[in-house]
Amino acid sequence: MAKYLLLKHYRGAPAAVNCVPMDQWTPEEVSDHVQYMHDFAARLEGTGEFVDAQGLSPEGTWVRYDGEGRPPVTDGPFAETKDLIAGWMVIDVETYERALELAGELSAAPGAGGQPIHEWLEVRPFLGAPPTITE
C-alpha cells in the first residue's frame, strides 16, 4: 500500500470545466456537494483506503524567523499568491492507478447546476519509510 495526497486548490490549479464560484450555486447545490464529499470519504473508509480529509481556511499568514530574541515577522495574506491550497484527502491504496481513479471520482463532485465540477486535483505520493531489505 502507498499513501497519496489528493490536493485541492482555491487558486493555482488549471480552470475546472464547471468553474462557477461556490457562492453562486444554489444552497441545495452546496448541500449536495458537501454530501458528496462526506459519502466519498465514508465509502473509502469502507474499502479500507481512507486516511484523512481536511479543509483549510483561504486566509493565511506568512511568518518567518527574524533573529534571536525578536518576535517572528508576519506578512500577508498576499492576493497575488499563485498557489492557494483549499484542502486535501489522504488515501492509502494498492496502486498508483487506484489513486488516479479515486482522484477522478473526487473531481466529479457536483457543483453548479448539479453537474460535475471536473476540478483539477493534484495527486502527490507520500515519501514513505525506507524498506529493510535493499540489496
Added chain:
Amino acid sequence: MDRVVDEAQLRALIPTVIGVLGRRGADFAAAEDAVQEALVEAVRVWPDEPPRDPKGWLVAVAWRRFLDAVRADTSRRRREVRVDDEPAPGPGTEVDDTLQLYFLCAHPSLTPASAVALTLRAVGGLTTRQIAQAYLVPEATMGQRISRAKRTVSGVRFNQPGDVGTVLRVLYLVFNEGYSGDVDLAAEAIRLTRQLAARTEHEEVAGLLALMLLHHARRPARTRPDGSLVPLAEQDRSRWDTRLIAEGVDVLQAALARDRLGEFQAQAAIAALHADARTAAETDWVQIVEWYDELVRLTDSPVVRLNRAVAVGEADGPRAGLAALAGLDPALPRYAAVAAYLHERDGDPATAARLYAEAARAAATLPERDHLTRQAARLNAGLRG
C-alpha cells in the same frame, strides 16, 4: 503480586485456538472475532489469575464468546441448531490448524495489503488498533480492511492446503515494511516465520527466515539516532547482532544442503556473505556476483539486475559495473543512485553529483532522499574546490 502477561507467548496460541473453534463448527470470521475477545480478556485477567492451562482457558472463553454471539444474532438462528453447547470432540488433529490459518490469511483472492492485515490479526493475534498504528491509518479504516478480507475468504474451506509461496510473500511484506509504531513489525514477521518454519519442511520458508534474521542483525547499525541511513559499507559492524547472524547462517546452510534453491535462499546467501565480512573491504564480491547470477536466473527481475550491477562494480571495477548497468531501464527505482555511485568510483564526480541530485528527486522515502542529497552536496562542495 502483579504479573505481566507474556504477550508474544499468549499470541502464539491464537492460531491453534481459532483452529479448535473452527473444528467445532464456527466459521472463520466468527471464530476469529471470538478469539480476539478472549485475548483481550486474557490480558485483563491473567496478571491476577494466571490459568494453569492457558490454551484450555482461551478455548473455553472464546467458545463461550462465540456461543454468546450466535445467540445474540437472531439472523444466525439456523446455525445455533447446528452448534452444540457441549461440542463433540473434533476429528483427529492430523491437520495443522496453524498452518491452515497461514494459508487462509494469505489466500490468493486477497490483495497483498488485505492479506497482511488479516495475517497480523488472525495469525499474529495483534489488535486492529495495533495494526492500524503500525501502518499509519485510522483504526476504522484498518477495521474495514480486515472485515472485507474476512468476507473475501469466507467461502474458502479451512482445511485446504495452500501455496507456501503466497504466505512467504505476505511475511516478506510485513518484514520489509519500514513503518514502526508500538508494534515491531520486523520482529513480528520473524516470530511468524519462525512459527511457520517449525511446521513445514519447505526450504524457502527457511530461506526467508534466514534472510530476515541476517538483515535484522544489522538493524542497530543501519540508522543513526537521528534516523538517517548508514550505508552498508560505513556501518559499525561491531554493532551487528552476532547471535542472529549465527542463527541465520545455520538456518540457511541447512536449507541450502537440501539442494532446492529458491530466491529467498539466494537473497539470504548474499546477506550471509555481507555478514561474514569483518570489514567492508573484506567482502567477497565475486561470490556475491555469483549469487546475483543465480537470482537473475530464478527471478529475471530488473531490480535484481540493478543490484547485480553494484556487485559487479565492486568485484570487477566501476567500468564493469557501468557496463552491467547499460542494458537496464533508467526508469527503475534507484537506477540514478546506482549510476551516481559507479560514476564517482570511476572518477567522474561531476556526473555523479548530477545523478545523485536526480536520484534524490526520485527517492521514495525521506531518509533516502536526505542521504542522496548529502551525497550530491558532498561532491558539489569538492567540485567547487
